[in-house]
Amino acid sequence: MKKKKSVAIGAIALLAAGAGLTGCSSSSSSSGPVDLTVWTGFTGGDAPGYKQIVKDFNASQSKVKVTMTVQPWDTIQQKLPSAWLTGTGPDIAAPAPDPNVIAQYVKTNSVLPLTATGSGDTKINTSKFASALTKEFTYNGKLYAVPANYATLSLYYNKKLFKAAGIASAPTTVAEFQADAKKLTTGGTYGLSLADNNTIQMWPILQWLSGGEVTDSKNCSALQTQASIDSLQPWVTLVKDDKISPVGQSGAEADSLFSAGKAAMEINGPWAAPGYKSAGIDLGIAKIPVGDDGTNVTLGSTAPLAISAKTKHPTEAQQFLAYWTSKSTQLKFSKSTGFPPLRTDLSDNATLKADPTVSVFASQVPDARLYLPQVPSATQVDANGYVPFIQKVTRDGDVSADATSAAATINQLTGCSS
Structure with a gap:
Protein backbone atom coordinates (compact mmCIF):
# COMPACT_ATOMS: atom_id res chain seq x y z
CA MET A 1 0.00 0.00 0.00
CA ALA A 151 -5.35 5.15 -8.66
CA THR A 152 -8.60 4.03 -7.21
CA LEU A 153 -8.93 1.62 -4.29
CA SER A 154 -10.61 -1.72 -4.79
CA LEU A 155 -11.44 -4.73 -2.64
CA TYR A 156 -8.82 -7.48 -2.69
CA TYR A 157 -10.01 -10.87 -1.47
CA ASN A 158 -8.52 -14.30 -0.91
CA LYS A 159 -10.52 -16.78 -2.99
CA LYS A 160 -9.20 -19.75 -1.03
CA LEU A 161 -10.43 -18.33 2.27
CA PHE A 162 -13.77 -17.37 0.73
CA LYS A 163 -14.26 -20.89 -0.56
CA ALA A 164 -13.38 -22.39 2.82
CA ALA A 165 -15.99 -20.15 4.44
CA GLY A 166 -18.62 -21.13 1.90
CA ILE A 167 -18.79 -17.67 0.33
CA ALA A 168 -19.09 -17.82 -3.45
CA SER A 169 -18.07 -14.30 -4.44
CA ALA A 170 -16.96 -10.89 -3.22
CA PRO A 171 -19.52 -8.77 -1.35
CA THR A 172 -21.46 -6.27 -3.42
CA THR A 173 -23.30 -4.33 -0.70
CA VAL A 174 -22.30 -2.85 2.65
CA ALA A 175 -24.45 -5.40 4.48
CA GLU A 176 -22.72 -8.27 2.67
CA PHE A 177 -19.33 -6.67 3.27
CA GLN A 178 -19.91 -6.50 7.02
CA ALA A 179 -21.45 -9.97 7.24
CA ASP A 180 -18.62 -11.54 5.22
CA ALA A 181 -15.96 -9.81 7.32
CA LYS A 182 -17.50 -11.33 10.43
CA LYS A 183 -17.97 -14.81 8.93
CA LEU A 184 -14.42 -14.91 7.59
CA THR A 185 -12.95 -14.10 11.01
CA THR A 186 -12.10 -17.50 12.40
CA GLY A 187 -9.24 -19.70 13.49
CA GLY A 188 -6.56 -17.02 13.55
CA THR A 189 -7.68 -15.52 10.25
CA TYR A 190 -9.17 -12.04 10.07
CA GLY A 191 -12.06 -11.12 7.82
CA LEU A 192 -10.59 -7.74 6.87
CA SER A 193 -7.15 -6.21 7.21
CA LEU A 194 -7.57 -2.53 8.14
CA ALA A 195 -4.76 -0.04 8.68
CA ASP A 196 -5.13 3.20 10.62
CA ASN A 197 -1.69 4.81 10.28
CA ASN A 198 1.07 5.33 7.71
CA THR A 199 -1.27 4.25 4.99
CA ILE A 200 -3.54 5.40 2.26
CA GLN A 201 -6.80 5.90 4.11
CA MET A 202 -9.37 3.09 4.16
CA TRP A 203 -11.68 4.29 6.91
CA PRO A 204 -13.14 7.28 4.99
CA ILE A 205 -14.41 4.83 2.35
CA LEU A 206 -16.23 2.88 5.05
CA GLN A 207 -17.82 6.14 6.18
CA TRP A 208 -18.74 7.31 2.68
CA LEU A 209 -20.48 4.01 1.96
CA SER A 210 -22.99 4.79 4.69
CA GLY A 211 -23.35 8.55 4.30
CA GLY A 212 -20.60 9.76 6.60
CA GLU A 213 -18.03 12.49 5.94
CA VAL A 214 -14.78 13.69 7.47
CA THR A 215 -15.19 17.38 6.56
CA ASP A 216 -17.93 19.43 4.95
CA SER A 217 -17.96 21.93 2.09
CA LYS A 218 -16.85 24.72 4.45
CA ASN A 219 -13.79 22.71 5.57
CA CYS A 220 -15.35 22.12 8.97
CA SER A 221 -15.37 18.75 10.67
CA ALA A 222 -18.32 16.49 9.90
CA LEU A 223 -17.22 13.69 12.20
CA GLN A 224 -19.55 14.82 14.98
CA THR A 225 -22.68 14.71 12.80
CA GLN A 226 -25.14 11.91 13.40
CA ALA A 227 -24.68 10.65 9.85
CA SER A 228 -20.95 10.20 10.36
CA ILE A 229 -21.37 8.62 13.78
CA ASP A 230 -23.90 6.17 12.35
CA SER A 231 -21.60 5.34 9.43
CA LEU A 232 -18.70 4.47 11.72
CA GLN A 233 -20.37 2.69 14.60
CA PRO A 234 -21.05 -0.67 12.87
CA TRP A 235 -17.43 -0.94 11.70
CA VAL A 236 -16.07 0.07 15.09
CA THR A 237 -18.23 -2.61 16.70
CA LEU A 238 -17.00 -5.21 14.22
CA VAL A 239 -13.38 -4.34 14.99
CA LYS A 240 -13.73 -3.98 18.78
CA ASP A 241 -16.18 -6.78 19.55
CA ASP A 242 -15.98 -9.18 16.61
CA LYS A 243 -12.23 -8.76 16.04
CA ILE A 244 -12.55 -8.68 12.24
CA SER A 245 -9.21 -6.85 11.99
CA PRO A 246 -6.22 -6.16 14.20
CA VAL A 247 -6.08 -2.60 15.51
CA GLY A 248 -3.17 -0.22 15.18
CA GLN A 249 -1.84 -1.62 11.93
CA SER A 250 0.31 0.45 9.63
CA GLY A 251 -0.25 0.08 5.92
CA ALA A 252 2.78 -2.22 5.64
CA GLU A 253 1.48 -4.43 8.44
CA ALA A 254 -1.97 -4.64 6.88
CA ASP A 255 -0.40 -5.64 3.57
CA SER A 256 1.77 -8.27 5.23
CA LEU A 257 -1.22 -9.79 6.99
CA PHE A 258 -3.08 -10.19 3.71
CA SER A 259 0.03 -11.41 1.89
CA ALA A 260 0.51 -14.10 4.53
CA GLY A 261 -3.01 -15.42 3.96
CA LYS A 262 -4.07 -14.33 7.43
CA ALA A 263 -6.76 -11.90 6.27
CA ALA A 264 -9.52 -12.58 3.77
CA MET A 265 -10.02 -9.02 2.48
CA GLU A 266 -8.19 -5.72 2.22
CA ILE A 267 -8.91 -2.37 0.59
CA ASN A 268 -5.93 -1.28 -1.49
CA GLY A 269 -4.72 0.19 -4.76
CA PRO A 270 -3.31 -1.38 -7.93
CA TRP A 271 0.29 -1.09 -6.71
CA ALA A 272 -0.40 -3.97 -4.30
CA ALA A 273 -1.44 -6.60 -6.85
CA PRO A 274 2.05 -7.73 -7.93
CA GLY A 275 3.14 -8.33 -4.34
CA TYR A 276 0.02 -10.28 -3.44
CA LYS A 277 0.34 -12.46 -6.52
CA SER A 278 4.01 -13.14 -5.88
CA ALA A 279 3.10 -14.15 -2.30
CA GLY A 280 0.96 -16.92 -3.77
CA ILE A 281 -2.44 -15.52 -2.79
CA ASP A 282 -5.35 -16.90 -4.82
CA LEU A 283 -6.29 -13.33 -5.57
CA GLY A 284 -9.60 -11.79 -6.43
CA ILE A 285 -10.14 -8.07 -7.09
CA ALA A 286 -13.60 -6.52 -6.95
CA LYS A 287 -15.16 -3.09 -6.89
CA ILE A 288 -15.85 -1.55 -3.51
CA PRO A 289 -19.36 -2.67 -2.48
CA VAL A 290 -22.28 -0.40 -3.29
CA GLY A 291 -23.14 2.14 -0.61
CA ASP A 292 -26.26 2.13 1.53
CA ASP A 293 -27.96 4.62 -0.79
CA GLY A 294 -27.18 2.54 -3.87
CA THR A 295 -24.30 4.67 -5.11
CA ASN A 296 -20.74 3.64 -5.84
CA VAL A 297 -17.87 5.40 -4.11
CA THR A 298 -14.21 4.79 -3.46
CA LEU A 299 -11.10 6.77 -2.73
CA GLY A 300 -8.99 8.18 -5.54
CA SER A 301 -5.29 8.56 -4.94
CA LEU A 370 -9.99 12.46 -3.24
CA TYR A 371 -9.41 12.51 0.51
CA LEU A 372 -9.60 16.00 2.06
CA PRO A 373 -9.26 17.78 -1.30
CA GLN A 374 -7.78 21.26 -0.76
CA VAL A 375 -8.81 21.25 2.88
CA PRO A 376 -6.48 23.70 4.70
CA SER A 377 -3.73 21.87 6.59
CA ALA A 378 -5.06 18.59 5.20
CA THR A 379 -1.95 16.62 6.12
CA GLN A 380 -2.24 17.75 9.75
CA VAL A 381 -6.01 17.14 9.73
CA ASP A 382 -5.29 13.54 8.84
CA ALA A 383 -2.29 12.98 11.11
CA ASN A 384 -3.46 14.94 14.16
CA GLY A 385 -7.22 14.73 13.84
CA TYR A 386 -8.57 11.77 11.90
CA VAL A 387 -5.93 9.09 12.54
CA PRO A 388 -5.93 9.54 16.37
CA PHE A 389 -9.73 9.52 16.28
CA ILE A 390 -9.90 6.17 14.47
CA GLN A 391 -7.21 4.73 16.72
CA LYS A 392 -9.11 5.82 19.82
CA VAL A 393 -12.56 4.54 18.85
CA THR A 394 -11.33 1.15 17.66
CA ARG A 395 -9.58 0.48 20.96
CA ASP A 396 -11.63 1.68 23.90
CA GLY A 397 -13.31 4.88 22.85
CA ASP A 398 -16.82 6.10 22.27
CA VAL A 399 -17.60 7.17 18.70
CA SER A 400 -19.91 10.04 19.62
CA ALA A 401 -17.80 11.51 22.42
CA ASP A 402 -14.50 11.10 20.61
CA ALA A 403 -15.94 12.58 17.42
CA THR A 404 -16.67 15.80 19.31
CA SER A 405 -13.09 16.01 20.51
CA ALA A 406 -11.68 15.20 17.08
CA ALA A 407 -13.95 17.81 15.50
CA ALA A 408 -12.47 20.52 17.73
CA THR A 409 -8.95 19.55 16.64
CA ILE A 410 -9.88 19.47 12.97
CA ASN A 411 -11.67 22.82 13.08
CA GLN A 412 -8.69 24.44 14.76
CA LEU A 413 -6.39 23.09 12.06
CA THR A 414 -8.59 24.19 9.15
CA GLY A 415 -9.52 27.54 10.66
CA CYS A 416 -13.21 26.67 10.64
CA SER A 417 -15.20 29.04 12.80
CA SER A 418 -18.73 27.77 12.28
Whole structure:
Protein backbone atom coordinates (compact mmCIF):
# COMPACT_ATOMS: atom_id res chain seq x y z
CA MET A 1 0.00 0.00 0.00
CA LYS A 2 1.33 3.30 -1.00
CA LYS A 3 2.45 5.70 1.16
CA LYS A 4 2.00 8.11 3.56
CA LYS A 5 1.02 6.39 2.84
CA SER A 6 4.12 5.01 1.28
CA VAL A 7 4.06 1.40 2.26
CA ALA A 8 3.74 -0.39 -1.05
CA ILE A 9 5.13 -3.87 -1.46
CA GLY A 10 7.91 -3.98 -3.98
CA ALA A 11 11.15 -2.34 -4.96
CA ILE A 12 13.54 -1.06 -2.29
CA ALA A 13 13.99 2.70 -2.02
CA LEU A 14 17.36 4.15 -2.90
CA LEU A 15 18.42 6.79 -0.36
CA ALA A 16 20.13 9.65 -2.12
CA ALA A 17 22.92 11.51 -0.38
CA GLY A 18 25.47 14.20 -1.03
CA ALA A 19 25.56 15.24 -4.66
CA GLY A 20 22.50 13.12 -5.37
CA LEU A 21 20.39 15.68 -3.53
CA THR A 22 21.21 18.58 -5.81
CA GLY A 23 19.49 19.51 -9.01
CA CYS A 24 18.25 23.02 -9.81
CA SER A 25 21.78 24.29 -10.06
CA SER A 26 22.63 21.60 -12.61
CA SER A 27 23.63 22.72 -16.04
CA SER A 28 24.87 21.26 -19.29
CA SER A 29 27.42 22.36 -21.82
CA SER A 30 26.26 24.42 -24.75
CA SER A 31 26.77 21.46 -27.05
CA GLY A 32 25.16 18.86 -24.81
CA PRO A 33 21.61 18.17 -23.65
CA VAL A 34 19.86 20.03 -20.86
CA ASP A 35 20.09 18.01 -17.65
CA LEU A 36 16.95 17.73 -15.52
CA THR A 37 16.83 16.07 -12.13
CA VAL A 38 13.72 14.47 -10.63
CA TRP A 39 13.00 13.19 -7.13
CA THR A 40 10.23 10.67 -6.49
CA GLY A 41 9.30 8.28 -3.69
CA PHE A 42 7.75 5.58 -5.87
CA THR A 43 9.15 2.34 -4.48
CA GLY A 44 6.31 -0.14 -4.91
CA GLY A 45 5.34 -2.58 -7.61
CA ASP A 46 4.63 0.37 -9.90
CA ALA A 47 8.20 1.70 -9.62
CA PRO A 48 9.41 0.13 -12.91
CA GLY A 49 6.64 1.98 -14.74
CA TYR A 50 7.98 5.39 -13.69
CA LYS A 51 11.53 4.40 -14.54
CA GLN A 52 10.34 3.35 -17.99
CA ILE A 53 8.78 6.77 -18.57
CA VAL A 54 12.12 8.43 -17.91
CA LYS A 55 13.98 5.92 -20.08
CA ASP A 56 11.54 6.35 -22.97
CA PHE A 57 11.64 10.15 -22.74
CA ASN A 58 15.41 10.21 -22.89
CA ALA A 59 15.36 7.88 -25.89
CA SER A 60 12.71 9.94 -27.68
CA GLN A 61 14.92 13.01 -28.18
CA SER A 62 18.47 14.26 -27.61
CA LYS A 63 18.00 17.79 -26.26
CA VAL A 64 16.97 16.92 -22.68
CA LYS A 65 18.30 14.24 -20.34
CA VAL A 66 16.31 13.37 -17.24
CA THR A 67 17.82 11.65 -14.20
CA MET A 68 15.36 10.37 -11.61
CA THR A 69 16.39 9.65 -8.03
CA VAL A 70 14.12 7.45 -5.92
CA GLN A 71 14.09 8.14 -2.17
CA PRO A 72 11.85 7.37 0.80
CA TRP A 73 8.94 9.80 0.97
CA ASP A 74 9.95 11.04 4.40
CA THR A 75 13.41 11.92 3.10
CA ILE A 76 11.90 13.99 0.31
CA GLN A 77 9.50 15.73 2.67
CA GLN A 78 12.34 16.62 5.04
CA LYS A 79 14.75 17.94 2.43
CA LEU A 80 12.68 19.34 -0.41
CA PRO A 81 11.15 22.47 1.21
CA SER A 82 14.51 24.04 2.03
CA ALA A 83 16.15 22.70 -1.12
CA TRP A 84 13.57 24.36 -3.34
CA LEU A 85 13.71 27.60 -1.37
CA THR A 86 17.46 27.81 -1.84
CA GLY A 87 17.52 26.58 -5.42
CA THR A 88 19.62 23.50 -4.61
CA GLY A 89 16.89 20.92 -5.06
CA PRO A 90 15.74 19.01 -8.13
CA ASP A 91 14.16 20.62 -11.16
CA ILE A 92 11.10 18.41 -10.75
CA ALA A 93 9.74 16.41 -7.83
CA ALA A 94 6.85 14.43 -6.50
CA PRO A 95 6.90 16.22 -3.12
CA ALA A 96 4.76 13.64 -1.31
CA PRO A 97 2.14 10.99 -1.96
CA ASP A 98 -0.39 13.46 -0.54
CA PRO A 99 -1.77 15.81 -3.23
CA ASN A 100 -2.64 18.45 -0.64
CA VAL A 101 1.05 19.07 0.05
CA ILE A 102 1.26 21.30 -3.04
CA ALA A 103 -0.55 24.02 -1.10
CA GLN A 104 2.44 24.58 1.21
CA TYR A 105 4.81 24.96 -1.76
CA VAL A 106 2.44 27.44 -3.39
CA LYS A 107 2.44 29.51 -0.19
CA THR A 108 6.24 29.71 -0.18
CA ASN A 109 6.43 30.45 -3.93
CA SER A 110 8.51 27.30 -4.38
CA VAL A 111 6.68 25.81 -7.36
CA LEU A 112 6.41 27.02 -10.93
CA PRO A 113 2.97 27.85 -12.37
CA LEU A 114 2.51 25.61 -15.40
CA THR A 115 1.78 27.49 -18.59
CA ALA A 116 2.55 24.91 -21.28
CA THR A 117 -1.01 23.62 -21.30
CA GLY A 118 -3.23 22.93 -24.28
CA SER A 119 -3.77 20.25 -26.89
CA GLY A 120 -1.23 18.16 -28.75
CA ASP A 121 1.66 15.95 -27.68
CA THR A 122 3.97 18.82 -26.72
CA LYS A 123 1.49 20.39 -24.30
CA ILE A 124 0.12 19.36 -20.92
CA ASN A 125 -3.38 18.19 -21.85
CA THR A 126 -5.21 19.28 -18.71
CA SER A 127 -8.59 18.98 -20.42
CA LYS A 128 -7.98 15.23 -20.67
CA PHE A 129 -7.24 14.72 -16.96
CA ALA A 130 -9.90 13.49 -14.58
CA SER A 131 -11.51 16.78 -13.51
CA ALA A 132 -10.77 16.29 -9.82
CA LEU A 133 -7.06 16.14 -10.57
CA THR A 134 -6.84 19.48 -12.36
CA LYS A 135 -8.93 21.11 -9.65
CA GLU A 136 -6.75 19.66 -6.90
CA PHE A 137 -3.58 21.29 -8.23
CA THR A 138 -5.07 24.66 -9.16
CA TYR A 139 -4.70 27.60 -6.76
CA ASN A 140 -5.87 31.14 -7.53
CA GLY A 141 -6.53 30.13 -11.10
CA LYS A 142 -3.01 28.79 -11.72
CA LEU A 143 -1.97 25.16 -12.21
CA TYR A 144 1.03 24.16 -10.09
CA ALA A 145 1.34 20.41 -10.62
CA VAL A 146 0.22 17.51 -12.75
CA PRO A 147 -0.84 14.09 -11.46
CA ALA A 148 2.05 11.66 -11.44
CA ASN A 149 -0.50 8.86 -11.40
CA TYR A 150 -4.09 8.16 -10.51
CA ALA A 151 -5.35 5.15 -8.66
CA THR A 152 -8.60 4.03 -7.21
CA LEU A 153 -8.93 1.62 -4.29
CA SER A 154 -10.61 -1.72 -4.79
CA LEU A 155 -11.44 -4.73 -2.64
CA TYR A 156 -8.82 -7.48 -2.69
CA TYR A 157 -10.01 -10.87 -1.47
CA ASN A 158 -8.52 -14.30 -0.91
CA LYS A 159 -10.52 -16.78 -2.99
CA LYS A 160 -9.20 -19.75 -1.03
CA LEU A 161 -10.43 -18.33 2.27
CA PHE A 162 -13.77 -17.37 0.73
CA LYS A 163 -14.26 -20.89 -0.56
CA ALA A 164 -13.38 -22.39 2.82
CA ALA A 165 -15.99 -20.15 4.44
CA GLY A 166 -18.62 -21.13 1.90
CA ILE A 167 -18.79 -17.67 0.33
CA ALA A 168 -19.09 -17.82 -3.45
CA SER A 169 -18.07 -14.30 -4.44
CA ALA A 170 -16.96 -10.89 -3.22
CA PRO A 171 -19.52 -8.77 -1.35
CA THR A 172 -21.46 -6.27 -3.42
CA THR A 173 -23.30 -4.33 -0.70
CA VAL A 174 -22.30 -2.85 2.65
CA ALA A 175 -24.45 -5.40 4.48
CA GLU A 176 -22.72 -8.27 2.67
CA PHE A 177 -19.33 -6.67 3.27
CA GLN A 178 -19.91 -6.50 7.02
CA ALA A 179 -21.45 -9.97 7.24
CA ASP A 180 -18.62 -11.54 5.22
CA ALA A 181 -15.96 -9.81 7.32
CA LYS A 182 -17.50 -11.33 10.43
CA LYS A 183 -17.97 -14.81 8.93
CA LEU A 184 -14.42 -14.91 7.59
CA THR A 185 -12.95 -14.10 11.01
CA THR A 186 -12.10 -17.50 12.40
CA GLY A 187 -9.24 -19.70 13.49
CA GLY A 188 -6.56 -17.02 13.55
CA THR A 189 -7.68 -15.52 10.25
CA TYR A 190 -9.17 -12.04 10.07
CA GLY A 191 -12.06 -11.12 7.82
CA LEU A 192 -10.59 -7.74 6.87
CA SER A 193 -7.15 -6.21 7.21
CA LEU A 194 -7.57 -2.53 8.14
CA ALA A 195 -4.76 -0.04 8.68
CA ASP A 196 -5.13 3.20 10.62
CA ASN A 197 -1.69 4.81 10.28
CA ASN A 198 1.07 5.33 7.71
CA THR A 199 -1.27 4.25 4.99
CA ILE A 200 -3.54 5.40 2.26
CA GLN A 201 -6.80 5.90 4.11
CA MET A 202 -9.37 3.09 4.16
CA TRP A 203 -11.68 4.29 6.91
CA PRO A 204 -13.14 7.28 4.99
CA ILE A 205 -14.41 4.83 2.35
CA LEU A 206 -16.23 2.88 5.05
CA GLN A 207 -17.82 6.14 6.18
CA TRP A 208 -18.74 7.31 2.68
CA LEU A 209 -20.48 4.01 1.96
CA SER A 210 -22.99 4.79 4.69
CA GLY A 211 -23.35 8.55 4.30
CA GLY A 212 -20.60 9.76 6.60
CA GLU A 213 -18.03 12.49 5.94
CA VAL A 214 -14.78 13.69 7.47
CA THR A 215 -15.19 17.38 6.56
CA ASP A 216 -17.93 19.43 4.95
CA SER A 217 -17.96 21.93 2.09
CA LYS A 218 -16.85 24.72 4.45
CA ASN A 219 -13.79 22.71 5.57
CA CYS A 220 -15.35 22.12 8.97
CA SER A 221 -15.37 18.75 10.67
CA ALA A 222 -18.32 16.49 9.90
CA LEU A 223 -17.22 13.69 12.20
CA GLN A 224 -19.55 14.82 14.98
CA THR A 225 -22.68 14.71 12.80
CA GLN A 226 -25.14 11.91 13.40
CA ALA A 227 -24.68 10.65 9.85
CA SER A 228 -20.95 10.20 10.36
CA ILE A 229 -21.37 8.62 13.78
CA ASP A 230 -23.90 6.17 12.35
CA SER A 231 -21.60 5.34 9.43
CA LEU A 232 -18.70 4.47 11.72
CA GLN A 233 -20.37 2.69 14.60
CA PRO A 234 -21.05 -0.67 12.87
CA TRP A 235 -17.43 -0.94 11.70
CA VAL A 236 -16.07 0.07 15.09
CA THR A 237 -18.23 -2.61 16.70
CA LEU A 238 -17.00 -5.21 14.22
CA VAL A 239 -13.38 -4.34 14.99
CA LYS A 240 -13.73 -3.98 18.78
CA ASP A 241 -16.18 -6.78 19.55
CA ASP A 242 -15.98 -9.18 16.61
CA LYS A 243 -12.23 -8.76 16.04
CA ILE A 244 -12.55 -8.68 12.24
CA SER A 245 -9.21 -6.85 11.99
CA PRO A 246 -6.22 -6.16 14.20
CA VAL A 247 -6.08 -2.60 15.51
CA GLY A 248 -3.17 -0.22 15.18
CA GLN A 249 -1.84 -1.62 11.93
CA SER A 250 0.31 0.45 9.63
CA GLY A 251 -0.25 0.08 5.92
CA ALA A 252 2.78 -2.22 5.64
CA GLU A 253 1.48 -4.43 8.44
CA ALA A 254 -1.97 -4.64 6.88
CA ASP A 255 -0.40 -5.64 3.57
CA SER A 256 1.77 -8.27 5.23
CA LEU A 257 -1.22 -9.79 6.99
CA PHE A 258 -3.08 -10.19 3.71
CA SER A 259 0.03 -11.41 1.89
CA ALA A 260 0.51 -14.10 4.53
CA GLY A 261 -3.01 -15.42 3.96
CA LYS A 262 -4.07 -14.33 7.43
CA ALA A 263 -6.76 -11.90 6.27
CA ALA A 264 -9.52 -12.58 3.77
CA MET A 265 -10.02 -9.02 2.48
CA GLU A 266 -8.19 -5.72 2.22
CA ILE A 267 -8.91 -2.37 0.59
CA ASN A 268 -5.93 -1.28 -1.49
CA GLY A 269 -4.72 0.19 -4.76
CA PRO A 270 -3.31 -1.38 -7.93
CA TRP A 271 0.29 -1.09 -6.71
CA ALA A 272 -0.40 -3.97 -4.30
CA ALA A 273 -1.44 -6.60 -6.85
CA PRO A 274 2.05 -7.73 -7.93
CA GLY A 275 3.14 -8.33 -4.34
CA TYR A 276 0.02 -10.28 -3.44
CA LYS A 277 0.34 -12.46 -6.52
CA SER A 278 4.01 -13.14 -5.88
CA ALA A 279 3.10 -14.15 -2.30
CA GLY A 280 0.96 -16.92 -3.77
CA ILE A 281 -2.44 -15.52 -2.79
CA ASP A 282 -5.35 -16.90 -4.82
CA LEU A 283 -6.29 -13.33 -5.57
CA GLY A 284 -9.60 -11.79 -6.43
CA ILE A 285 -10.14 -8.07 -7.09
CA ALA A 286 -13.60 -6.52 -6.95
CA LYS A 287 -15.16 -3.09 -6.89
CA ILE A 288 -15.85 -1.55 -3.51
CA PRO A 289 -19.36 -2.67 -2.48
CA VAL A 290 -22.28 -0.40 -3.29
CA GLY A 291 -23.14 2.14 -0.61
CA ASP A 292 -26.26 2.13 1.53
CA ASP A 293 -27.96 4.62 -0.79
CA GLY A 294 -27.18 2.54 -3.87
CA THR A 295 -24.30 4.67 -5.11
CA ASN A 296 -20.74 3.64 -5.84
CA VAL A 297 -17.87 5.40 -4.11
CA THR A 298 -14.21 4.79 -3.46
CA LEU A 299 -11.10 6.77 -2.73
CA GLY A 300 -8.99 8.18 -5.54
CA SER A 301 -5.29 8.56 -4.94
CA THR A 302 -2.74 10.71 -6.74
CA ALA A 303 0.70 12.14 -6.18
CA PRO A 304 1.63 15.57 -7.55
CA LEU A 305 4.52 16.16 -9.92
CA ALA A 306 5.72 19.77 -9.77
CA ILE A 307 8.54 21.97 -11.02
CA SER A 308 10.81 24.08 -8.83
CA ALA A 309 10.23 27.82 -9.17
CA LYS A 310 14.00 28.17 -9.32
CA THR A 311 14.67 25.71 -12.12
CA LYS A 312 16.93 27.04 -14.85
CA HIS A 313 15.02 25.03 -17.43
CA PRO A 314 11.28 25.73 -17.09
CA THR A 315 10.52 25.05 -20.76
CA GLU A 316 12.25 21.67 -20.79
CA ALA A 317 10.77 20.72 -17.42
CA GLN A 318 7.25 21.37 -18.70
CA GLN A 319 8.09 19.42 -21.84
CA PHE A 320 8.87 16.43 -19.63
CA LEU A 321 5.59 16.77 -17.71
CA ALA A 322 3.74 16.89 -21.03
CA TYR A 323 5.45 13.66 -22.05
CA TRP A 324 4.77 11.99 -18.66
CA THR A 325 1.04 12.70 -18.90
CA SER A 326 0.68 12.13 -22.66
CA LYS A 327 -1.79 9.62 -24.05
CA SER A 328 0.77 7.15 -25.37
CA THR A 329 2.87 7.28 -22.21
CA GLN A 330 -0.10 6.78 -19.93
CA LEU A 331 -1.41 3.90 -22.00
CA LYS A 332 1.92 2.11 -21.68
CA PHE A 333 2.12 2.92 -17.97
CA SER A 334 -1.38 1.56 -17.28
CA LYS A 335 -0.68 -1.64 -19.19
CA SER A 336 2.54 -2.27 -17.26
CA THR A 337 1.45 -1.29 -13.74
CA GLY A 338 -2.26 -2.01 -13.47
CA PHE A 339 -3.01 1.62 -12.61
CA PRO A 340 -6.09 3.11 -14.24
CA PRO A 341 -5.28 5.90 -16.70
CA LEU A 342 -5.29 9.45 -15.37
CA ARG A 343 -6.62 10.58 -18.76
CA THR A 344 -10.30 10.41 -19.64
CA ASP A 345 -9.55 9.73 -23.32
CA LEU A 346 -8.22 6.28 -22.37
CA SER A 347 -11.27 5.16 -20.41
CA ASP A 348 -12.65 3.14 -23.31
CA ASN A 349 -9.35 1.71 -24.49
CA ALA A 350 -9.97 -1.89 -25.50
CA THR A 351 -6.58 -3.15 -24.31
CA LEU A 352 -7.03 -1.71 -20.83
CA LYS A 353 -10.62 -2.92 -20.54
CA ALA A 354 -9.45 -6.44 -21.38
CA ASP A 355 -6.92 -6.45 -18.53
CA PRO A 356 -8.62 -8.05 -15.48
CA THR A 357 -6.67 -5.91 -13.01
CA VAL A 358 -6.75 -2.55 -14.77
CA SER A 359 -10.42 -2.88 -15.67
CA VAL A 360 -11.57 -3.12 -12.04
CA PHE A 361 -9.64 -0.05 -10.95
CA ALA A 362 -10.49 1.90 -14.11
CA SER A 363 -14.20 1.15 -13.74
CA GLN A 364 -14.23 3.05 -10.44
CA VAL A 365 -12.58 6.23 -11.71
CA PRO A 366 -15.94 8.02 -12.23
CA ASP A 367 -16.93 7.23 -8.63
CA ALA A 368 -13.61 8.02 -6.94
CA ARG A 369 -13.18 10.86 -4.47
CA LEU A 370 -9.99 12.46 -3.24
CA TYR A 371 -9.41 12.51 0.51
CA LEU A 372 -9.60 16.00 2.06
CA PRO A 373 -9.26 17.78 -1.30
CA GLN A 374 -7.78 21.26 -0.76
CA VAL A 375 -8.81 21.25 2.88
CA PRO A 376 -6.48 23.70 4.70
CA SER A 377 -3.73 21.87 6.59
CA ALA A 378 -5.06 18.59 5.20
CA THR A 379 -1.95 16.62 6.12
CA GLN A 380 -2.24 17.75 9.75
CA VAL A 381 -6.01 17.14 9.73
CA ASP A 382 -5.29 13.54 8.84
CA ALA A 383 -2.29 12.98 11.11
CA ASN A 384 -3.46 14.94 14.16
CA GLY A 385 -7.22 14.73 13.84
CA TYR A 386 -8.57 11.77 11.90
CA VAL A 387 -5.93 9.09 12.54
CA PRO A 388 -5.93 9.54 16.37
CA PHE A 389 -9.73 9.52 16.28
CA ILE A 390 -9.90 6.17 14.47
CA GLN A 391 -7.21 4.73 16.72
CA LYS A 392 -9.11 5.82 19.82
CA VAL A 393 -12.56 4.54 18.85
CA THR A 394 -11.33 1.15 17.66
CA ARG A 395 -9.58 0.48 20.96
CA ASP A 396 -11.63 1.68 23.90
CA GLY A 397 -13.31 4.88 22.85
CA ASP A 398 -16.82 6.10 22.27
CA VAL A 399 -17.60 7.17 18.70
CA SER A 400 -19.91 10.04 19.62
CA ALA A 401 -17.80 11.51 22.42
CA ASP A 402 -14.50 11.10 20.61
CA ALA A 403 -15.94 12.58 17.42
CA THR A 404 -16.67 15.80 19.31
CA SER A 405 -13.09 16.01 20.51
CA ALA A 406 -11.68 15.20 17.08
CA ALA A 407 -13.95 17.81 15.50
CA ALA A 408 -12.47 20.52 17.73
CA THR A 409 -8.95 19.55 16.64
CA ILE A 410 -9.88 19.47 12.97
CA ASN A 411 -11.67 22.82 13.08
CA GLN A 412 -8.69 24.44 14.76
CA LEU A 413 -6.39 23.09 12.06
CA THR A 414 -8.59 24.19 9.15
CA GLY A 415 -9.52 27.54 10.66
CA CYS A 416 -13.21 26.67 10.64
CA SER A 417 -15.20 29.04 12.80
CA SER A 418 -18.73 27.77 12.28
